[in-house]
Amino acid sequence: MKILQVIGEYLFLMKRVFVRPKKMSYFRKQLIQEIDDLGLQSLLIVSVISLFMGAVLTIQTSLQTESPWIPTWTIGFVVRQSVVLEFSPTIISLFLAGKIGSSIASEIGTMKVTEQIDAIETMGINSASHLLLPKIIACGIVNPLLVIISIFLCLIGGWFACEFMSTIPSQQYLEGLMSFFRPYDIYYALIKTFVFAIVIASVSGFYGYRTEGGALEVGRSSTQAVVNSSFTLLFFNVVLTKIFLG
Amino acid sequence: MIEVKNLYKHFNGRTVLSDICTSFEQGKTNLIIGQSGSGKTVLMKCLIGLYQPDEGTILYDDKDLSKMNKSEHQLLLQEMGVLFQGSALFDSMTVSENVMFPLTMLTNQKENEKKERVDFCLERVNLSHAHDLYPSQISGGMKKRVAIARAIALNPKYLFCDEPNSGLDPKTSLVIDQLIYEITHEFNITTVINTHDMNSVMEIGETISFIYQGQLWWKGSNSEILTTDNQEVNDFVYASKYAKAMFAAQRKNI
Ligand SMILES: Nc1ncnc2c1ncn2[C@@H]1O[C@H](COP(=O)(O)OP(=O)(O)OP(=O)(O)O)[C@@H](O)[C@H]1O
Ligand SMILES: [Mg+2]
Numbered sequence: 001m002k003i004l005q006v007i008g009e010y011l012f013l014m015k016r017v018f019v020r021p022k023k024m025s026y027f028r029k030q031l032i033q034e035i036d037d038l039g040l041q042s043l044l045i046v047s048v049i050s051l052f053m054g055a056v057l058t059i060q061t062s063l064q065t066e067s068p069w070i071p072t073w074t075i076g077f078v079v080r081q082s083v084v085l086e087f088s089p090t091i092i093s094l095f096l097a098g099k100i101g102s103s104i105a106s107e108i109g110t111m112k113v114t115e116q117i118d119a120i121e122t123m124g125i126n127s128a129s130h131l132l133l134p135k136i137i138a139c140g141i142v143n144p145l146l147v148i149i150s151i152f153l154c155l156i157g158g159w160f161a162c163e164f165m166s167t168i169p170s171q172q173y174l175e176g177l178m179s180f181f182r183p184y185d186i187y188y189a190l191i192k193t194f195v196f197a198i199v200i201a202s203v204s205g206f207y208g209y210r211t212e213g214g215a216l217e218v219g220r221s222s223t224q225a226v227v228n229s230s231f232t233l234l235f236f237n238v239v240l241t242k243i244f245l246g
Numbered sequence: 247m248i249e250v251k252n253l254y255k256h257f258n259g260r261t262v263l264s265d266i267c268t269s270f271e272q273g274k275t276n277l278i279i280g281q282s283g284s285g286k287t288v289l290m291k292c293l294i295g296l297y298q299p300d301e302g303t304i305l306y307d308d309k310d311l312s313k314m315n316k317s318e319h320q321l322l323l324q325e326m327g328v329l330f331q332g333s334a335l336f337d338s339m340t341v342s343e344n345v346m347f348p349l350t351m352l353t354n355q356k357e358n359e360k361k362e363r364v365d366f367c368l369e370r371v372n373l374s375h376a377h378d379l380y381p382s383q384i385s386g387g388m389k390k391r392v393a394i395a396r397a398i399a400l401n402p403k404y405l406f407c408d409e410p411n412s413g414l415d416p417k418t419s420l421v422i423d424q425l426i427y428e429i430t431h432e433f434n435i436t437t438v439i440n441t442h443d444m445n446s447v448m449e450i451g452e453t454i455s456f457i458y459q460g461q462l463w464w465k466g467s468n469s470e471i472l473t474t475d476n477q478e479v480n481d482f483v484y485a486s487k488y489a490k491a492m493f494a495a496q497r498k499n500i
Contacts, residue, residue: 026350115334122294123348124323130351 010206016128017136017202030134038100038135038201039142043149045099046092050150053091054157055165057082062167072168076176079158081185085245088150089189090237093196096143097229101204104135105225108208109218117209132205136198143197144190151189188244195240196233203229247272248293248404248436253302255288262288266302266462268455273434275427275450279441280457281482286440287331289457290408293438294328295319306404324352327397329407331440333389335381335396342368342377345395352400367395371425387418391425398429405430405437411446419443423450444489447471456482472496 021027061075061082108131111117120127155177162170207225211217248270255263262285270276278286291297293304295311304311306322314322335344342364349360368374371391381389390410397405407426411419427450430437441447447454451468456479458464464479471483472493484490 023351110337114332115330116336118291118296119328119330119334119336121296122323122326122328123352124320125351 009210010203013128013132013206013209014202016126017132017205019126019129019133021129021133022125027134031138034134034138035142038103038138039146042096042099042142042146046095046146046150047153049092049095050088050153051157051160053087054079054083054154055161056157057087057154058158058161058173059165059167072172073176073179075168076158076173077179078176079173080155080177080181083151083154084185084189088147088154089192089196090233092147092150093143093193093200093233094230096139096146097196097200097204097233098226100139101200101226101229102222104201104204105208105211105222106218108132108205109211109221112209112211113214113218128209132202132209135205136201139197139201140194143200144193147189147193151186188240191244192237192240195236199232199236200229203232247307248438249303249305249308250289250293251303251305253289253292253304254300255285255292255297256300262460263292263299264460266457268462268465270436270438271453272436273431274452275430275437275439276453276455277439277441277447277451278455278457279447279451279482280463282442284457285460286442286457287408290406290438290440294326294406295323324400325403327400327402327405327435329390329393329397329405329410331408331412333381333386333393335389335392337381340378340380341373341384341392344381344392345399348396348399363399364395367399368392370398370429371395387414387422390414390422394422394425394429398433401433402435405435407437407439409440409442411441411443416445419445420449426450444483447483 058075058079061078065075065078108117111131117127117131120130158177159170159173161167162173167173204225207221207228211221250266250268253263253266254261266289278289280286288297292299299312309318309322311319311322335341336347339347345364345367346360349355349363353360355363364377365374368377371394373388373391373395376384376388376392381392384392394407394410397407405426410426411422414422423446426437426439429435439446439450448468451471454464454466454468454471455462456464456471456476458478464474464476466474471479474480484493
């Protein structure tokens, strides 16, 4: 019963969030700021994770398929499919749920408990939309870009593993990467990431927004934001996979 | 003028405000005083519409707050300046950006007009040198003054201050009190101030509403508060031995 109430409150908040901003010029400025804060600040760590995971994925796959019946290029193919379909969109989004989610929830939560949100409301400004809309849209733009970069770097990581750790001949790895390629898979990955991005930003914003109390509660909200946006994300992952591929 | 009639507010079945009837006059500093936890902040939050009263009416110049339509309410909010108990400055903005925020969001003024207004407001609170500092870089008293500058940026008709001088030294408190008093008279604002500071009460208490355990216990002015024989008011006023001696001497003079 409690979960229905929380979902209701969430939807109610979202109804307030998705309205036309009062001042377009100010909104654009905020949006650029958020793209920088939430997106570009995650670029380095996402790149590092992707390079290493791509290499490890390639090594692991080649170790598990040491059989004369399986052609070597399959390894490149399997690595590409895992990266495009699940690793980059889902695992990187889960990582971003931790990084972006906690930052959004603690920022909004702090503003709530220090009455900054009340201050915005008493000026006659819709604080929910003012604070959350730029963050949600920024995530919707930035996360798919991060995931494209992640896919790319994973595959490069795999190539490094072939070239410098002589896992398999890199020529065959590249051949595998390019076989049976469906652009549809990329669309699927990006749509998934986009939905996850909206979930991460809005759920974390929601938990920040309902913070009451002080610093302790801000910390608690931030944890709840990460846990619950991850759960929601995993739930949507199943639903979307079923819709698009099932 | 703001009038409060038979106002009740409960939280989870606990009555926090009970049958409050009082009024706050234009061009005067109207004080709400009472012990910590007596319900001052809740009353103020009802006045500014952050809390919905469970019963009773709040009239802004004879207009019922709860019966206003959306655009009337919006208009009222823009005529209101609020100074929160903890200043509530935006951490991510500099001092001048904080003051400029309501101008940017709610007016169509040009950049140089806004700058001029920000300069004026910061000048008014003696903070012309602090334009580019962030809230984390200034002291508590300066934060309060920035918050006052932000609250008066839009030339409010109503000004609400929740404990404007809590946590400040007596001298800075006095500066803030004087500032609010002057602004109120300069611009003919209806000012409502929550406080439990006896110095403020004596300095700027033009009208005083004393709240005791969520009820309006006594109403008067700073010249009357020393001579009333209301037991709870006296307990509040003469809480310390020092105050007892000091105000007793003052009482003799009156
Ligand atoms: N949102 C809330 N939910 C439940 N109870 C509340 C809420 N806000 C205030 N109260 C209760 O209402 C009572 C009055 O609180 P209020 O903040 O108005 O006191 P105050 O007079 O402003 O005190 P102080 O001088 O310490 O600021 C307190 O007992 C408090 O526990
Ligand atoms: Mg209070």
